[in-house]
Amino acid sequence: xxxxxxxxxxxxxxxxxxxxxxxxxxxxxxxxxxxxxxxxxxxxxxxxxxxxxxxxxxxxxxxxxxxxxxxxxxxxxxxxxxxxxxxxxxxxxxxxxxxxxxxxxxxxxxxxxxxxxxxxxxxxxxxxxxxxxxxxxxxxxxxxxxxxxxxxxxxxxxxxxxxxxxxxxxxxxxxxxxxxxxxxxxxxxxxxxxxxxxxxxxxxxxxxxxxxxxxxxxxxxxxxxxxxxxxxxxxxxxxxxxxxxxxxxxxxxxxxxxxxxxxxxxxxxxxxxxxxxxxxxxxxxxxxxxxxxxxxxxxxxxxxxxxxxxxxxxxxxxxxxxxxxxxxxx
Amino acid sequence: xxxxxxxxxxxxxxxxxxxxxxxxxxxxxxxxxxxxxxxxxxxxxxxxxxxxxxxxxxxxxxxxxxxxxxxxxxxxxxxxxxxxxxxxxxxxxxxxxxxxxxxxxxxxxxxxxxxxxxxxxxxxxxxxxxxxxxxxxxxxxxxxxxxxxxxxxxxxxxxxxxxxxxxxxxxxxxxxxxxxxxxxxxxxxxxxxxxxxxxxxxxxxxxxxxxxxxxxxxxxxxxxxxxxxxxxxxxxxxxxxxxxxxxxxxxxxxxxxxxxxxxxxxxxxxxxxxxxxxxxxxxxxxxxxxxxxxxxxxxxxxxxxxxxxxxxxxxxxxxxxxxxxxxxx
Numbered sequence: 001x002x003x004x005x006x007x008x009x010x011x012x013x014x015x016x017x018x019x020x021x022x023x024x025x026x027x028x029x030x031x032x033x034x035x036x037x038x039x040x041x042x043x044x045x046x047x048x049x050x051x052x053x054x055x056x057x058x059x060x061x062x063x064x065x066x067x068x069x070x071x072x073x074x075x076x077x078x079x080x081x082x083x084x085x086x087x088x089x090x091x092x093x094x095x096x097x098x099x100x101x102x103x104x105x106x107x108x109x110x111x112x113x114x115x116x117x118x119x120x121x122x123x124x125x126x127x128x129x130x131x132x133x134x135x136x137x138x139x140x141x142x143x144x145x146x147x148x149x150x151x152x153x154x155x156x157x158x159x160x161x162x163x164x165x166x167x168x169x170x171x172x173x174x175x176x177x178x179x180x181x182x183x184x185x186x187x188x189x190x191x192x193x194x195x196x197x198x199x200x201x202x203x204x205x206x207x208x209x210x211x212x213x214x215x216x217x218x219x220x221x222x223x224x225x226x227x228x229x230x231x232x233x234x235x236x237x238x239x240x241x242x243x244x245x246x247x248x249x250x251x252x253x254x255x256x257x258x259x260x261x262x263x264x265x266x267x268x269x270x271x272x273x274x275x276x277x278x279x280x281x282x283x284x285x286x287x288x289x290x291x292x293x294x295x296x297x298x299x300x301x302x303x304x305x306x307x308x309x310x311x312x313x314x315x316x317x318x319x320x321x322x323x324x325x326x327x328x329x330x
Numbered sequence: 331x332x333x334x335x336x337x338x339x340x341x342x343x344x345x346x347x348x349x350x351x352x353x354x355x356x357x358x359x360x361x362x363x364x365x366x367x368x369x370x371x372x373x374x375x376x377x378x379x380x381x382x383x384x385x386x387x388x389x390x391x392x393x394x395x396x397x398x399x400x401x402x403x404x405x406x407x408x409x410x411x412x413x414x415x416x417x418x419x420x421x422x423x424x425x426x427x428x429x430x431x432x433x434x435x436x437x438x439x440x441x442x443x444x445x446x447x448x449x450x451x452x453x454x455x456x457x458x459x460x461x462x463x464x465x466x467x468x469x470x471x472x473x474x475x476x477x478x479x480x481x482x483x484x485x486x487x488x489x490x491x492x493x494x495x496x497x498x499x500x501x502x503x504x505x506x507x508x509x510x511x512x513x514x515x516x517x518x519x520x521x522x523x524x525x526x527x528x529x530x531x532x533x534x535x536x537x538x539x540x541x542x543x544x545x546x547x548x549x550x551x552x553x554x555x556x557x558x559x560x561x562x563x564x565x566x567x568x569x570x571x572x573x574x575x576x577x578x579x580x581x582x583x584x585x586x587x588x589x590x591x592x593x594x595x596x597x598x599x600x601x602x603x604x605x606x607x608x609x610x611x612x613x614x615x616x617x618x619x620x621x622x623x624x625x626x627x628x629x630x631x632x633x634x635x636x637x638x639x640x641x642x643x644x645x646x647x648x649x650x651x652x653x654x655x656x657x658x659x
Contacts (some may be wrong), residue, residue, distance in 0.1 A: 153585065160608075190374075194490070195602055218592055264576050270553075
């Protein structure tokens, strides 16, 4: 087993809801709620879930774009939640992000050359000439033409812009890249190109990815392990293979079953989950999923189940009171 | 088995005048919608699928858009010859549409009830009371919990899935013959998407509506479609039954699209079969076949003239020189 690169313990992020002229706190959005996980060197950890499940907030909290409400994040022997400005700057060299909408995350008034040079300049790396060479090398690596240096983001298509975002993320030779819906806005033919590029870069540079997406098929493809989130909590975590072959949590089961498969002979096999996701500002008591769960009992309405290892498995974790009884026949 | 053709689109050409010159996002498109069936139009951004549907609704903006040619036959009449008033009567009554983002399609300052009642008042000349009862019944039909309460609420008070149900209720209010659904589930989460697709299917069986389902999601196509049309850069490049398209795709683009999707057996040790390059700009289309620059099979002939749709079976057609020749051999 490779070494643990990053570890989140009891990590939560709550956003206050303020109202009135005094802006008093009247409630809290529980975006991420007591999440624990380890990230191993060289792996891809997929994080899936529907809108509002907290997957993007989790990604942003890990790099302290949001200040965590509780918990610790250990990276490289340090607790990032306690890190000061200098430590943070150093940490951000090692942990980079790629966002969903490359147009919103690239400054439209900077040329691509400037965009790619900026992280190098900020961290005082090399002379201007060396930085120029590095930029050329980066463009080449992500499959963009050299004349891109002089051009601006609007001159590129969505797929090319995402390549610029990737080039910027790898500019500082990071250890971890957090990809937040990195291929979701792209057409399928382009999505496949960008996924291939991400996998190549991972092998070449020994990168570790946290791959956040709502697209189950993409997450299965790229991830070694997958965490499923629901209403701010991880409800199931296992190797990609195990999770998709034998999902143990009723939510994961429903989610996988709802995924339309590009095969007309498999029509009508969907198990349909009733209802909507509850509001994270007013999460239900007990298990967060019990309002939609077909197997709920009284216990589910009172106690929130902890994420624990599923029978005899050290790698498959599930947070459900009835995981064992529900999955007896598998 | 002959099926009744409800809507016949014949050689439709739509152009737009822009600052950078004229473009033709729909370039001679023909297809038929059968009664009670679902036709899916698939393609990536900019392939012309949405412009095609707006033409059927008579919603191409007059300022710079123009329908250059072709015919849209419905019920023995050519919709392209209809006046504005005639089209207004038809829209929402015989042909209705739902859009990707219900929040922008619903009016934020009117209640849900008001907006559904408007359809009845306009097309059925009902009184307020009658319209209210019908609207309420429609909300029940689309399985919105607590419909009486919802009638008095505004769009922002509903979740995305509920809003899309309201859109469906509104579009089916007059029991239209044709429902055009433009990416109706794209903005929804998978579990909600499954609910909405299921609902649409139930209502379709119930009411016998024909559906034109526009989407880029091949998984959804496999789930809902009877017939499929694949578009690329303004052309139809392949069409057939849903089984023709998924089991035996003929056009290299259709094959490429299907191969691009990560399958359950794929792991990241195997590279995905991506289509190289990107969709050509409508301002600068290549000569001949519009797919040739991205095509692995392209040869010289592909650059000289554009291929026409050729029959592979009674239901299956594709526009590719190379596949046609290989098939003949």
